[in-house]
Amino acid sequence: MSNLTFNPVMQSPLHHFNLKTKQQHVDGSKGVWANEMPLLGYISLRGNAQNALFTKAAKKALGFALPILPCSLISTSWGCIYLLSPDEWLLVCDRELRTELQQKLEAALVGIHSQVIDNSGGFTTVFVQGKNASDVLHHCTVYDLNALTIGKVVGTTFGKTSVFLHQHNNGYKVIFRRSFADYIWRYLERSALPYDFGIANLGSS
Amino acid sequence: MSSRVIHKHSRVDFSKPLSFTFDGKIYQGFAGDTLASALLANGVKTIARSFKYGRPRGIVGAWAEEPNALVQVDVGARTTPDLKATQVELYDGLVAARTSGWPSLAFDLKSLGGRFSRFMPAGFYYKTFKWPNKFWPIYENIIRRAAGYGKSPIEPDTETYDHKHHHVDVLVVGGGANGLLSALLAARSGLKVLLVDDQSELGGYLLSMPNVTIGNLYARDWVAKIITELSNSPNVTLLERTTAFALHDMNMIQAVELVQDHLPHHERKPEQRRERMHRIRAKQVILATGAFERPLVFGNNDLPGIMTVSALTTYFNRYGVSCGKNAIILTSNDLAYQGVADLAEGGMNITLIDTRANINPLWAARFAKLGVTIYPGYGIDQALGSNAVTGAKLVKLDSIKMSASINCDIIASSGGLSPTVHLFCHDGGRPQWKDNVLAFVVSATGRANAGIYCVGAVTGVFGLQESLSATCETITEMLAALNKKVESDDLSFNTDEINCSPAHAIFRIPTTAKAFVDFQNDVAVTDVELAVRENYRSIEHIKRYTALGFGTDQGKLSNVNGFAIAAEMLGKTIPEVGTTTYRPAYTPVSFGALAGAHVGDTFEPRRYTAIQAAHNSRNASYETVGQWMRPWYFPKPVEDIHAAVNRECLAARNNVGILDASTLGKIDIRGKDVREFLNRIYTNAWNQLAPGKCRYGLMLNEAGMVMDDGVTACISDTHFLMTTTTGGAAGVMSWLEKWHQTEWPELEVYMTSVTDHWTTAALVGPKSREVLAKLCSDIDLSKDAFKFMDWRDGTVAGVPARVFRISFSGELAYEINVDASYGHYVWEELLKAGAEFGITPYGTETMHVLRAEKGFIIVGQETDGSVTPFDLDMAWAVSMKKPYSFIGKRSLARSDTARTDRKQLVGLLTDDPNFVLKEGAQLINSDNITPPVPMLGHVTSSYYSAFLGRSIAMGFVIDGIKRRSDEGNNIVYAWADGKAVKVKIASSVFFDAEGARHDV
Amino acid sequence: MFVINCPHCNEPREEEEFHYEGEAFIARPAEPETQTDAEWGDYLFMKKNPKGWHWEMWGHSAGCRKLFVVKRNTANHAIDGAWTLTEARAAYDAEMAKI
Incomplete structure (x- = not known):
């Protein structure tokens, strides 16, 4: 039984749209460009921001202090920390860094009331950019994107479901749950149609 | 006879002829025309037959106020009923048709009835088509057919619609003189401004008044100058062809934009929308919605060729259409005079009948020069003509003395202006009657605290110069409240208007001829009289009895005349009578625009598991569970659902089946108080559950009724993983958060949804262990090492996995959970490994049959919010000894809940093993169905069990648990489809009560 | 279609982002078992x-x-304010004291 060998393969939530085969170099020809940033690492973290033991331990594990202002995010050397709720954060990093980050957090938080969960299978991110990016998102969400300043992340509506949104590299990142990916992508495509929509080769963005 | 008048002010481009079809006949118009202006230019006078009497009707207005000219535009999937011809922009190839007139416009069957119209007064339908009840559908059919109104498209819509959300500092509704000025002043202060206007061109009524000057500019040049500045301001958005149709709480305005309907078909782009709904949240709203001119009511005032003065003027000045050669103008005010002068200058022969005895001398002098004949102090008793107006019989008003008849081919009347107060009133604002302008008006700054400002004619300021100055003051006040200053020094509001003399408070001219108040609903003065005579007192009741103000025009022309006439009959003043309620929508809105993107595959979120592609490739048929798309069954070629489910069930019982269980809700709960938290949330006890073990839990609402169930695993003493039903997941998550946030914040627990993170494959059947063993080498799968209701961490097909040995089928079964990114891969590996055992993917239908064979409930199928654990015979899952009174516990002791003769869940067996009871069938005590028949309960689940070779069912029966074991009293009847079928009450566990099958 | 200021996100948001959870300050009786059916019914319904x-x-x-x-x-x-659950009690009590 010990001679079993396998080659596990991962699929992102938008795998079935074959976005990679459709992607183009981003130029000025389209009003909106978007693509999935597939298979990132997502860690859910809960804890009491008022508890100095918790915030200190988290800072030690992550190398950065948790953002604690409402709707704020910070960029770190390894990824991003989003405050989703006064006692809830989402850490997003490269998939390979996830386990180490999770283990560091769990080790630092032993004995401190908190929750650390690998949720990487449960989320994905879509990056939307282009001159009509905010127009398109205003078809999708009730949130006023003019109020979405840099450094801010909001949980809001997208069609009939919800997402997290923030500005990123002259565009927007939309973070959402796996099971809604098909709906959200179709809704985005449909909304972007009048503006001319391209699947972006996002390169390093 | 109508004709084109080519003049420099016209907004029609005579160099661009267009052809269009109306009622099968081809006509010519020009770019810039509306369907109405083009029809008038072609001499088409009769365009509809009236609703009740089938009287011929023509175009009365020039925009949204039009009551008669309802047309069917376009054909096939694009056809739209009941558009107002006055609002339809002409394009090359447009096809339109009448919507009324049965069998034809020239001859309407109802017109015969019209001769007996005294027999069809208000309330006619209520009074006549009353008995017998069962004939109503027949009456309705005939009435509807005769009444007309357009046809809805029957093909699927080929075009798309969407919604857009806006957040602005200032929304200006209306692009007339005062709307444009407001937008300009707001924009200059740096505010983010959105202006919406319902027409194809900004300018409002200025487009109909080309000879007026503002500052030193002609009206159109003034408009062009402002538009240029607005267009060059980056903080301003202008939306044309966009009707603001509703104003909701906190200045949420809905507006619909007609994006492409004005273009010829070949210019419409498939990637562009047909219509777009804008949802605008505005900190300040400026209502510059203007006013509509109301006609005066006189005899036979509905003849084709009778319209409002503003419409006649608009057709002449804006569209270059002269609607007649010899016009009679009937007015009670000076507002109509500028138009009269323009028409006379343009060569129309005009007879001016003014209800006032004294004419403003400045105007009198001007009219004398233009050759206008004036009858001061006169009115029109009745219009003459049968199918179109040919003249009018005058009456001297102070003596009610009939006077001579005058020939004409057009009559236009003006009873003053009715401000468009609709939006102001949608969220509770009320208009005020102002005697000096004879109108219901709104206050410019009366709702400033709500951010609503009103400018222009809607405030009852009708003079152009006066209104522009007032607008500047209003916007100054608005900006001051925002600590901003108005910049208006370069603007001049001087016009060359002649000041108005007072208007005459007259709404109808008494006559013995039929005089209509509301054209669209055929409401005559006599109908309002009758309603009052029959003791209707409230204007809301008079409206509903007579249908005054109903329909697609919502009484834009008729309401104020109706209120005034009702006031007269009731012996009250107009403000005492008041107005009816203004409700959205201001003008009709298409379903397409309301639905927006919420159609087709974006109608509702459809949630998919990571294994979706695998299910598609195996020909899954789907059902929706909550928002999830779940495989229902997997038919092989030529299999129907029954054959497929029978095959799937037998595979799971005899060999191995596999189910995608990823949709179950999963909640990770952590903290030192997690056991106590579960004790409070669930009915059963959680103190003793050891790490590595799972337990089934029942969740009640506070009324003691079952709301969810599922298996919860103890990961460690401070860490549990809860599963919920598929449909209940989000609700349970909020439920847990609610109790934690409100009642038990002191409990140290955090919960986070991990539903989407895990893919769950349930491997079910006697061969499941052998299949799993091929993929998993690091978990000891032997019977005693990995027991029923245990879970283990390990790897499956090389992927980290958490495996639960739990069973919703009664078979040996494993639920394998992996990171969803690997879900599809692991699923395929399981199917490969199981191939030699005949592994069979199965769907929710088979899942339902398998669990029913074992008597397992499904929350939402066996339960409906009125079922306690005891009703389900599940007392074993309730621990009454826990110290904290768990949610729902106290309610289980309420007198009604604690009754022992409640409806209880039992198994049901028919005599005929092939007869499958209908779910929902009522259970009764005998097959005698002579009423009254006491209802004992109903069937909740019913299937054919291939494994047992017979039908099985579950259902609720009063006192069922006792009757189950009472041989003499265990027969009931299931009533459905007109038949009562004998049923034996049995245990709901149909086989393997001892659980031997999973214990292997 | 109103706007609510979320006291946690600290900014006004559209109504679509929220759901209604019923009347505030209905406390669960500390000892449900000692409640009469009528008292418990009041709390529930x-x-x-x-x-x-x-x-x-x-x-x-x-x-x-x-x-x-x-x-x-x-x-x-009209909305007169929004408070976190912890802040709200004081605001509510202060208003009740005025009545």
Whole structure:
């Protein structure tokens, strides 16, 4: 039984749209460009921001202090920390860094009331950019994107479901749950149609 | 006879002829025309037959106020009923048709009835088509057919619609003189401004008044100058062809934009929308919605060729259409005079009948020069003509003395202006009657605290110069409240208007001829009289009895005349009578625009598991569970659902089946108080559950009724993983958060949804262990090492996995959970490994049959919010000894809940093993169905069990648990489809009560 | 279609982001077992239904998922304030003391 060998393969939530085969170099020809940033690492973290033991331990594990202002995010050397709720954060990093980050957090938080969960299978991110990016998102969400300043992340509506949104590299990142990916992508495509929509080769963005 | 008048002010481009079809006949118009202006230019006078009497009707207005000219535009999937011809922009190839007139416009069957119209007064339908009840559908059919109104498209819509959300500092509704000025002043202060206007061109009524000057500019040049500045301001958005149709709480305005309907078909782009709904949240709203001119009511005032003065003027000045050669103008005010002068200058022969005895001398002098004949102090008793107006019989008003008849081919009347107060009133604002302008008006700054400002004619300021100055003051006040200053020094509001003399408070001219108040609903003065005579007192009741103000025009022309006439009959003043309620929508809105993107595959979120592609490739048929798309069954070629489910069930019982269980809700709960938290949330006890073990839990609402169930695993003493039903997941998550946030914040627990993170494959059947063993080498799968209701961490097909040995089928079964990114891969590996055992993917239908064979409930199928654990015979899952009174516990002791003769869940067996009871069938005590028949309960689940070779069912029966074991009293009847079928009450566990099958 | 200021996200948000959670400050009886059926029935079923100001709970479902308290006028949808659950009690008690 010990001679079993396998080659596990991962699929992102938008795998079935074959976005990679459709992607183009981003130029000025389209009003909106978007693509999935597939298979990132997502860690859910809960804890009491008022508890100095918790915030200190988290800072030690992550190398950065948790953002604690409402709707704020910070960029770190390894990824991003989003405050989703006064006692809830989402850490997003490269998939390979996830386990180490999770283990560091769990080790630092032993004995401190908190929750650390690998949720990487449960989320994905879509990056939307282009001159009509905010127009398109205003078809999708009730949130006023003019109020979405840099450094801010909001949980809001997208069609009939919800997402997290923030500005990123002259565009927007939309973070959402796996099971809604098909709906959200179709809704985005449909909304972007009048503006001319391209699947972006996002390169390093 | 109508004709084109080519003049420099016209907004029609005579160099661009267009052809269009109306009622099968081809006509010519020009770019810039509306369907109405083009029809008038072609001499088409009769365009509809009236609703009740089938009287011929023509175009009365020039925009949204039009009551008669309802047309069917376009054909096939694009056809739209009941558009107002006055609002339809002409394009090359447009096809339109009448919507009324049965069998034809020239001859309407109802017109015969019209001769007996005294027999069809208000309330006619209520009074006549009353008995017998069962004939109503027949009456309705005939009435509807005769009444007309357009046809809805029957093909699927080929075009798309969407919604857009806006957040602005200032929304200006209306692009007339005062709307444009407001937008300009707001924009200059740096505010983010959105202006919406319902027409194809900004300018409002200025487009109909080309000879007026503002500052030193002609009206159109003034408009062009402002538009240029607005267009060059980056903080301003202008939306044309966009009707603001509703104003909701906190200045949420809905507006619909007609994006492409004005273009010829070949210019419409498939990637562009047909219509777009804008949802605008505005900190300040400026209502510059203007006013509509109301006609005066006189005899036979509905003849084709009778319209409002503003419409006649608009057709002449804006569209270059002269609607007649010899016009009679009937007015009670000076507002109509500028138009009269323009028409006379343009060569129309005009007879001016003014209800006032004294004419403003400045105007009198001007009219004398233009050759206008004036009858001061006169009115029109009745219009003459049968199918179109040919003249009018005058009456001297102070003596009610009939006077001579005058020939004409057009009559236009003006009873003053009715401000468009609709939006102001949608969220509770009320208009005020102002005697000096004879109108219901709104206050410019009366709702400033709500951010609503009103400018222009809607405030009852009708003079152009006066209104522009007032607008500047209003916007100054608005900006001051925002600590901003108005910049208006370069603007001049001087016009060359002649000041108005007072208007005459007259709404109808008494006559013995039929005089209509509301054209669209055929409401005559006599109908309002009758309603009052029959003791209707409230204007809301008079409206509903007579249908005054109903329909697609919502009484834009008729309401104020109706209120005034009702006031007269009731012996009250107009403000005492008041107005009816203004409700959205201001003008009709298409379903397409309301639905927006919420159609087709974006109608509702459809949630998919990571294994979706695998299910598609195996020909899954789907059902929706909550928002999830779940495989229902997997038919092989030529299999129907029954054959497929029978095959799937037998595979799971005899060999191995596999189910995608990823949709179950999963909640990770952590903290030192997690056991106590579960004790409070669930009915059963959680103190003793050891790490590595799972337990089934029942969740009640506070009324003691079952709301969810599922298996919860103890990961460690401070860490549990809860599963919920598929449909209940989000609700349970909020439920847990609610109790934690409100009642038990002191409990140290955090919960986070991990539903989407895990893919769950349930491997079910006697061969499941052998299949799993091929993929998993690091978990000891032997019977005693990995027991029923245990879970283990390990790897499956090389992927980290958490495996639960739990069973919703009664078979040996494993639920394998992996990171969803690997879900599809692991699923395929399981199917490969199981191939030699005949592994069979199965769907929710088979899942339902398998669990029913074992008597397992499904929350939402066996339960409906009125079922306690005891009703389900599940007392074993309730621990009454826990110290904290768990949610729902106290309610289980309420007198009604604690009754022992409640409806209880039992198994049901028919005599005929092939007869499958209908779910929902009522259970009764005998097959005698002579009423009254006491209802004992109903069937909740019913299937054919291939494994047992017979039908099985579950259902609720009063006192069922006792009757189950009472041989003499265990027969009931299931009533459905007109038949009562004998049923034996049995245990709901149909086989393997001892659980031997999973214990292997 | 009103706007609610979420006291946790600290900014006004559209109503679509929220869900209604019923009347605020209905405390669960400390000892349910000692309640009569009538008392327990009051707790379960009897809700205020005022025309006018109403203290109610809302949840920021599309945002931070926190419950909080809103004082809303049921007649015209005016909103007089929104507080976290911890802050709200004091605001409510202060108002009740005035009555």
